[in-house]
Amino acid sequence: MYENILRHPGPTPIPKRLELAMCKHIISHRTPEFVELYQETVNLVNPIFGTEQEILFLPSGGTAALEAAAVNTVSAGDNVVVITVGAFGDYFVSICEQHKFQVHKLEKAWGEACTAQELREFLQHAPKIKAVFMTYNETSTGILNPIEELAKVVREETDALVIVDGVSCIGGVAAKMDEWGIDILVTGSQKALMLPPGLSLVAVSKRAWQVIEANHTQTYYLNLLSYKSWAEKGMTPNTPAITLLYGLNEVCKLIAEEGGIEQTAERHDVMKNMVRAAMNALNIELLTDDAYASPTITAIKAPQGIALGDFLAHLKSKYHLDFAGGLGPLQGEIFRFGHMGYCFPSDILQAVSLIEAALQDFNYDFTAGAGILAAQKVFLKSTK
Template sequence: MYQNILRHPGPTPIPQKVQQAMNNNIVSHRSEEFVQFFRETSNRVKPLFGTKQDILLIPSGGTAALEAAAINTVSPGEEVVVITIGAFGDYFVSICEKYGFKVHKLEKEWGQACTEDDLIQFLKPLKNIKAVFATYNETSTGVINPIEKLANVVRTHSDALFIVDGVSCIGGVPGEMDSWGIDILVTGSQKAMMLPPGLSFISVSEKAWKVIENNQTPAYYLNLLTYLEWFAKGMTPNTPAISIIYGLSAVCDLIEAEGFQQTIERHQLMKNMVREGMRALRIGLLTSEEDASPTITAIRAPEGVDLGKYIGHLKQKYYLDFAGGLGKLQGEIFRFGHMGYCFPSDILEAISLMEAGLQDFGYSFEAGAGVKAAQDVFLTKHRN
């Protein structure tokens, strides 16, 4: 059986070094050996968040950490703003409504980012907002929000906490939690962090901890004060994802060896390669250059091609595995993930196989045009 070429927005490919690390023998999560390892490894994640705060590790998917961020800071009946630019922004809306928060929904058209002015104007008539929730990178549309600018708006125009979902980008984009003024930043293991699903990461500002101490929403498994208490002991309050934490140490090795700034630049390069390749093939893109994500590109259906059949054909014949559209974009776009353990050579491979599939469907284009355009982006970068 051939192995799929996984170009999804998550889960993403896992490096061999990480797989090997996760094969280590299991030890007791209360042992002195693991406590030391846990402390060292969690500290090594801090540069990816751009924070001096602790990085709490929760054995869960990213959604649980988003829920933890909400229920530990806001009580029923309190008012929040949720910026939603796609399906995963709507996740935050659903979480907040489930717990009885009064939600003011700042909704943008799918494919567009929220601007500073959008948020300024939205906040003007509102009073007593407890928190503003935003998605850094919207997985469903391939849009990245200007989080640094939005954080500045929240600080300047309200007393609210700024809580950010970084699940599909932290590890591949700049994350400057402390200097930008983010109060809670969350990510998950299975995307740019190059790990299997099952571990989430959350970091909390001093301002947010003070709010959490006075919060009235009950929580047990997701009580962040409990995680903080046990973190001081080098542990989690429950059984941690031991094998994934072994893998996390290997991920830190890889990022440190490459240099995190170089990791960020690699993701930008791959984004540009994909976008130029699609333009050369006359295939539309959902987002503008300004709003385009470095970790995932949303691509429109090639003209005259049945998108569902095309994506299925690529997987069946060429083992190239893309994700389809979500929600209102289902059947209109597919999503090309280029995050984590992904390199320019992987982009060239994927575009080459896309071209082979287009030929199978009788799509008219200059053979090799997409690969050449992407290759030119790569070569130009390395000549400079």
């Protein structure tokens, strides 16, 4: 049985080097060896977040980290703003409503980003807000929100915390948490960080810690003060995902070897442009415009005249190329091409070539090789 070529927006392919790192002999999380691993990994991962603050490791998926960010900073009845531009912005809405926050939703159409001016106008008509929740990279639509600009507006218009979901992009895009004024930034292991699911990372600003300390959250397992207290000893309050920490340590070294997060982000940007150029050359419509297009995932509409479900099933069964379909109102309308983490321009050329082969199987009208040539031009230009 052949393995499929996984081009989903998470989980993503795992490099062999990371698999080997995660096969190390297991250690106890209450030993000097673990403390050394923990402290070294924190120091290595800080530049990826763009912060000097302590980064906490939760043995959980990204959704738990989002909930931790919410329940540790906000109490029932507090006013919050949630910017939602797709399914994962709606996750934040659901979390906040579940905990009985007063949610003021700034909602954009799926496929659009939130602009700084839109947020400014919204905040000027909102009551006193305790936190603004926003999604850096919206996995359901392939939108990258202008987080630096949005965070600046929040600081100018309110005293609210800036809480950012970076689950599907940290490790693949620029992130300057301290410089941009982000108070809490979270991500998960199974996206651009190239690891299996099961580890989430939470970075917290000094200002956010002051709010957390005054909030007196009722949560136990997701109590960030507990994680902070144990982090000072180089440990976690509960049993951590030790093997994933081995892997994360190696991820950070891979990124450093590439030239740092700036070079890694540049590679992701090149791959984004390759995919977009290829689809344009094949006359396949993209969901988003270029201005806010994600470097880690591209949302692509069904090729004209082809049933998308049949096309994706054919790609997977004949060519072993596996894409994710659309979510919510975009189900059956788009497919999502993940190009994050362990993915390189050569992988984009491979995927475009197989897409072209499948298009020929469906008698789609196009010039054979047009998509590959367009993607090649983008790549070759980036290497000059």
